[in-house]
Amino acid sequence: MPDDKPLNAGGRKFHPVYLFLLIPYAAWAWPPFYNRLTPEVFGIPFFYWWQIFGIFLTAACIVPVYLFEEGRRK
Amino acid sequence: MSVHPITIIVFAVLFVAVAFLGLFGARWRAGDLSQLSEWGLGGRSFGTLITWFLLGGDLYTAYTFIAVPALMFGAGATGFFAVPYAALMYPMVFIAFPRLWSVAKAHGYITAADFVKGRFGHRWLALAIAVTGLVAVMPYIALQLVGMQVVIAALGLDYNVVVPVLGNVSAPLLAAFVVLSAFTYTSGLRGTALIAVAKDLLVYITVLAAIIIIPAELGGYGKVFDAVPPAQLLLPPAPDHSLGAGFGYITLALGSLLALFLYPHSVTGILSSSSRHVIRRNAILLPAYSVALALIALLGYMAVASGVNRMPEYTEGFKSFGNNFAVPALFLHMFPHWFAGLAFAAIAIGAMMPASIMAIACGNLFTRNIYKEFIAPDCAPQTEARMAKIVAFVAKLGALFFVLEMQTAYAIQLQLLGGIWICQTVPSVLLALYVRLDPRALLAGWASGVGLGTWMVAQLGFKASVYPLHIAGWTIPCYAAVSALLVNLLVSIVLTWVLKAMGSSAARDETVAADYI
Numbered sequence: 045m046p047d048d049k050p051l052n053a054g055g056r057k058f059h060p061v062y063l064f065l066l067i068p069y070a071a072w073a074w075p076p077f078y079n080r081l082t083p084e085v086f087g088i089p090f091f092y093w094w095q096i097f098g099i100f101l102t103a104a105c106i107v108p109v110y111l112f113e114e115g116r117r118k
Numbered sequence: 119m120s121v122h123p124i125t126i127i128v129f130a131v132l133f134v135a136v137a138f139l140g141l142f143g144a145r146w147r148a149g150d151l152s153q154l155s156e157w158g159l160g161g162r163s164f165g166t167l168i169t170w171f172l173l174g175g176d177l178y179t180a181y182t183f184i185a186v187p188a189l190m191f192g193a194g195a196t197g198f199f200a201v202p203y204a205a206l207m208y209p210m211v212f213i214a215f216p217r218l219w220s221v222a223k224a225h226g227y228i229t230a231a232d233f234v235k236g237r238f239g240h241r242w243l244a245l246a247i248a249v250t251g252l253v254a255v256m257p258y259i260a261l262q263l264v265g266m267q268v269v270i271a272a273l274g275l276d277y278n279v280v281v282p283v284l285g286n287v288s289a290p291l292l293a294a295f296v297v298l299s300a301f302t303y304t305s306g307l308r309g310t311a312l313i314a315v316a317k318d319l320l321v322y323i324t325v326l327a328a329i330i331i332i333p334a335e336l337g338g339y340g341k342v343f344d345a346v347p348p349a350q351l352l353l354p355p356a357p358d359h360s361l362g363a364g365f366g367y368i369t370l371a372l373g374s375l376l377a378l379f380l381y382p383h384s385v386t387g388i389l390s391s392s393s394r395h396v397i398r399r400n401a402i403l404l405p406a407y408s409v410a411l412a413l414i415a416l417l418g419y420m421a422v423a424s425g426v427n428r429m430p431e432y433t434e435g436f437k438s439f440g441n442n443f444a445v446p447a448l449f450l451h452m453f454p455h456w457f458a459g460l461a462f463a464a465i466a467i468g469a470m471m472p473a474s475i476m477a478i479a480c481g482n483l484f485t486r487n488i489y490k491e492f493i494a495p496d497c498a499p500q501t502e503a504r505m506a507k508i509v510a511f512v513a514k515l516g517a518l519f520f521v522l523e524m525q526t527a528y529a530i531q532l533q534l535l536g537g538i539w540i541c542q543t544v545p546s547v548l549l550a551l552y553v554r555l556d557p558r559a560l561l562a563g564w565a566s567g568v569g570l571g572t573w574m575v576a577q578l579g580f581k582a583s584v585y586p587l588h589i590a591g592w593t594i595p596c597y598a599a600v601s602a603l604l605v606n607l608l609v610s611i612v613l614t615w616v617l618k619a620m621g622s623s624a625a626r627d628e629t630v631a632a633d634y635i
Binding site: 065068069072073075076079080081084086087088089091092095096098099100102103105106107109110113 | 195198201202204205206208209212213338339340341342343351352353355356362364365367368371398399401402403405408409412413416
């Protein structure tokens with residue numbers, strides 16, 4: 045494909061900060077890990093509180109990448 | 119079943135107030151509504167906060183709020199797949215969708231199919247993407263009306279009137295339909311955005327109250343989980359030589375998140391924001407809705423613990439709507455009268471608002487990618503906008519017809535298929551933001567993905583979407599959208615390579631690398 049675009053069109057270099065974005069996927073990648081009842085928190089089984097915690101983790105993992113991109117914009 | 123009049127009054131007052139807000143939206147930051155990008159994208163003017171409300175209201179629909187707890191209520195842990203789905207989409211949104219926004223802004227694209235047309239110069243591939251979007255979103259609109267029906271029935275307001283052609287119609291549903299059509303027609307996406315703010319405030323108030331008041335009355339979260347049958351509390355363990363239900367669970371989340379942002383109404387929401395930074399900030403802020411969704415999912419278990427399904431006053435509701443009645447019954451049983459009215463208003467308005475965006479997205483798609491492309495290539499901008507408004511109306515009328523004349527089961531089955539079909543547009547839209555495969559290969563890949571996905575769901579009797587693959591003595595339960603997408607990708611890549619080897623070159627790409635950043 046002569047008119048193909050390189051993966052990072054626009055000449056951006058890959059920066060390790062983007063690896064943060066893989067952490068949330070890792071948290072859910074292996075269901076046997078979180079498909080368990082204990083330890084409980086406030087009576088909530090592990091399966092449930094782990095995944096709710098995962099939502100906060102996801103948002104938190106985007107923050108450093110966002111700050112990095114904002115910094116580079118200036 | 120009798121409902122306290124205060125519940126109905128609070129519901130009605132909130133509903134009417136929000137309807138006025140929607141009609142007033144035409145004057146809010148008024149633009150020239152005879153232009154399609156003004157009516158159908160709100161002039162690409164929404165900042166971080168409005169986009170947050172708009173996308174939040176758009177993605178987490180009333181049907182989600184009814185169906186996810188209903189699934190937990192009936193099937194248990196499997197229903198919680200909505201949580202990884204609603205969380206893991208955001209890193210992808212953060213990375214990919216600012217690129218879509220930028221290229222759409224640079225070339226004036228309004229729909230995903232517009233982008234495909236520009237990127238690949240192939241009108242048939244663009245048509246395939248547009249039709250996939252239209253077919254996938256129509257049953258979604260119908261399901262919003264189903265959500266509204268459940269609420270109306272729970273309020274005991276099921277008075278019927280006879281309308282020509284449609285026959286017996288529930289009067290409140292018809293009233294809601296008229297309100298919805300009126301504000302969509304006059305204010306477009308602006309009115310919808312204003313309603314989104316009101317709707318989301320009501321939803322957050324309801325969720326906060328529900329997760330505090332209800333467990334307290336039931337004796338704490340521990341008691342709630344104790345009431346759930348132990349076999350449903352976790353995914354069933356994997357048998358020998360099988361990847362088990364866990365794999366089905368995670369592919370269900372993965373396939374759903376890939377599909378979600380390619381639905382026409384999500385693209386409309388993304389493109390209406392005022393800059394790419396708005397989208398990136400929202401990737402961090404939108405997970406707040408996912409937390410709300412997780413808590414709403416747990417309402418299904420609270421319904422189990424409260425035993426509403428065994429109470430005679432709700433028997434009729436459960437008979438008519440099945441598990442979808444679990445949340446309305448729980449609210450009626452647990453909340454004070456006035457607060458139940460507020461909660462029901464949140465659900466009903468939460469059905470109207472996404473239905474409006476979906477209808478607008480249908481209007482944009484049909485006008486841009488079918489009407490202008492194939493029927494009237496040189497129509498004036500005013501004609502374009504008028505056409506979109508009419509199509510948006512027809513889409514809603516179709517949905518109303520669907521809900522009234524056909525069984526709800528068909529809408530649910532079509533929505534299931536729609537998710538699988540929309541996932542097959544990933545190589546042509548999402549991947550195309552990075553890699554340009556040959557459009558002819560993509561069309562072949564799309565066709566094989568849609569065909570295979572439909573076949574797998576047909577094998578399951580259109581009742582489920584996790585199809586067990588048997589490979590080398592192993593059983594792999596996998597969401598049909600994901601396995602079909604893998605075949606789709608394989609066909610697209612191999613054919614691109616074959617066409618290239620044959621020296622056959624594809625049409626021109628009107629976008630350049632700089633358009634994406």
